[in-house]
Amino acid sequence: MKKSLIAAVLGIGLLVTGILPASAQEHGMSMSADMNMQIAAPQLVKSDMKLMLNGKPLQVDEAYLVDNALFVPYRAFAEGIGLTVGYEAASQTVTVSKEGKEVKLTIGSSKADVDGTPHTMVGPAQLINSTTFVHSRFLAEVFGVKVSYDEATRTVNLVSGEATAKTYYVNIEGFAFKEGDLTVEAGSTIVFTNKDKVKHNAVADNGSFKTNLLGAGESESITLTTPGEYTYFCEPHKNFMKGKITVK
Known part of the structure; x- marks a missing residue:
């Protein structure tokens, strides 16, 4: 009886979220782990916010608000602000680095390793529509990129240290x-x-x-x-x- 009830609850959760990634196996994730991730993130809404880097558009295919925090595809976003990215399938770990600074994020975890020091993000790195998404503000500010938000235009403005602020x-x-x-x-x-x-x-x-x-x-x-x-x-x-x- 208990097994039937658990199966029914999981089935309803998957129908509500509707975003089970087709490529979960590519990242070495088990089906049960992926189910748990989707059930744990019900407050996911596609975002229409614009991203600007030093006054110019920063293009990403899509972005999501996860509990009101902006999550972006890590590779497109990181490379867009001048970072080098990598992925280790065995440990499901994303790496982002620049000029000796390295950040490691594990899919499904809110913990981040910044040059060996643990940090906690507002939400976990996670798979959405087969792509790994991360919290934009955390990743930007770790690498010295200033972040501000213009609510009137729904624009996230990023200013990198490389830009010569006068x-x-x-x-x-x-x-x-x-x-x-x-x-x-x-x-x-x-x-x-x-x-x-x-x-x-x-x-x-x-x-x-x-x-x-x-x-x-x-x-x-x-x-x-x-x-x-x-x-x-x-x-x-x-x-x-x-x-x-x-x-x-």
């Missing part, structure tokens, strides 16, 4: 943004400095940034990672103090 300066003087119209690289920092005796600030029309009101000699910086045009104004003097930043 700093630009906008002086506020004579009731004007002196270097107000700028073209900058994604990930660049813009520093606003008030040289007037009255207070000014910088506020984006789309709400993406807003500095504090700056007194004479005070500065504040912002960082823009998403490409596009950002028109902005000074809140106390919005009728005539305006500027534009173009992020490439």
Whole structure:
């Protein structure tokens, strides 16, 4: 009776998830292990988020939200951000490396080995539609890639350390943004400095940034990672103090 009940529960679980990989045997996985993996991850939703690396699209065939964390195909994602990848079938271990740093992930496990030090990810490396998927933020940040998310455009912005992040300066003087119209690289920092005796600030029309009101000699910086045009104004003097930043 118990065996029949267990079989019935497993059958229902597989129907609900519907993503039993056809190539599980290629990765040396047993059928029972694969069943357990699928049952343990019911909160899997295909993602429509865009990925941008240093302001340019990073293409992956598909991505999924697993309990609201973005999982991506490890090979396409890792190679896209400049990493070297490998796979060891006997231990079901994925390796990702660059310049002496190595990360090892085991399919079905949330544990990661980073240069011999154990780390815990938000979810396990796992097979989805015959492809190994991993948590995007963990893999990116381990290798020094900064990650931010623009909810308005549903865009994940990645800025690698190889990109030369520059700093630009906008002086506020004579009731004007002196270097107000700028073209900058994604990930660049813009520093606003008030040289007037009255207070000014910088506020984006789309709400993406807003500095504090700056007194004479005070500065504040912002960082823009998403490409596009950002028109902005000074809140106390919005009728005539305006500027534009173009992020490439």
